[in-house]
Amino acid sequence: MASKLWEKNIQVDHDVETYTVGRDREMDLYLARYDVLGSIAHITMLQTINLLTADELSQLTAALREIYAEIEAGKFVIEDGIEDVHSQVELMLTRRLGDVGKKIHSGRSRNDQVLVDLRLFIRSEIEDVVHHITTLFHTLQAQSERYKDVLMPGYTHLQVAMPSSFGLWFGAYAESLADDLVVLRAAYDVNNRNPLGSAAGYGSSFPLNRELTTQLLGFASVDYNVVYA
Known part of the structure; x- marks a missing residue:
């Protein structure tokens, strides 16, 4: 009987599995x-x-909230022999709730499940980066104003060419960060779409309400094409 969710009735080369899995279990803790x-x-x-x-x-929600609290407290671990974070969460649910815990996987594949995890993680990380860039932008702008009258030479071809100022240089870095924010906004918008319901790449036969999960997870829209998702 297969011991892993993806495993079939064939023997997988140990070195190949080690290479492809790598640090997945460690990285899954971020998700x-x-x-x-x-x-x-x-x-x-x-x-x-x-x-x-x-x-x-009600039972599943309460148990998941308990698991979430354990994660936030730094007590969540992926046990030895457990493949990934999805398997660990499902195992914890079945231990606490029995067969009810297994129902969490209905209408869902590990494929769209990990995609949702990654989209939510990336969205949070982009928001954090934007916050820090915005803080740095305002700091540089303040320094630009403060040192606008502190002169320094502007060089071209290794020769003094034009009068400049420290304020102008601070402002240049601030403006470059403004461009970075434009790029991050584009990345955020592309990422902020809901893949849940695409299942293993071809959708589900269940009448899943993808608009509802989009709303609940705060995505801007769904990924409409399940193959693309």
């Missing part, structure tokens, strides 16, 4: 909180299409 948030949105949607009862939703 843990987002995996839980994505799962809460997913099960909320499942209950609206009658794939979960209200009681099952």
